[in-house]
Amino acid sequence: MKAWSILLNSLLIVSMAVELSSCCAPVEQPARPGNVLGWVPPNERSGYLIAILVLKKGGKSQNGNIGVEVSNIFPPEKPCAKDSVASLPSAIIRFYNPKDQQTICEQKLYSPTTGTLDCPSEFEVDNAVVKAINYADNWVFLELRGATKTKR
Helix, strand or coil: CHHHHHHHHHHHHHHHHHHHHCCCCCCCCCCCCCCCCEECCHHHCCCCEEEEEEEECCCEEECCCCEEEEEEEECCCCCCCCCCHHHCCEEEEEEECCCCCCEEEEEEEECCEEEECCCCCCCCCCEEEEEEEECCCCEEEEEEECCCCCCC
16 A cells, blocks of 8 residues: 555656646747838828838838837747737837937837837837747847827
8 A cells, every 4th residue: 555655756746847847838939921112191190000010130211200119029938828918029129319329218128919018108109019920030029119200
């Protein structure tokens, strides 16, 4: 009887060790989208959409008034933690003034999420929708949204 108890305890310890040391399945990287809209001219905006862009790490895009750059891309911190943002890839997105390259704001965003930006209230972009991040190929697919500004 004692041998049976030792055997069951050993099996329990081995199964727990295997479960704790095993990794979850590798995360499949998203496919790069084909042609994307790019910047929507202010006079053609019918809603809140400002731009739909795909940018590589270090890549920049601007429309004369707004500049956006992907400063860095990170894989998930804890890919097996399915109930946490730590299971999501992220990117540092920098918004800047294209006229002088000065940073307006910079924020870490996760994919897939919609993030309200912590930028000055007068900044035209209110939020960014991160549709996908491919951290193996180092690109971000994002949508910029904000209130339409009319210059007088």
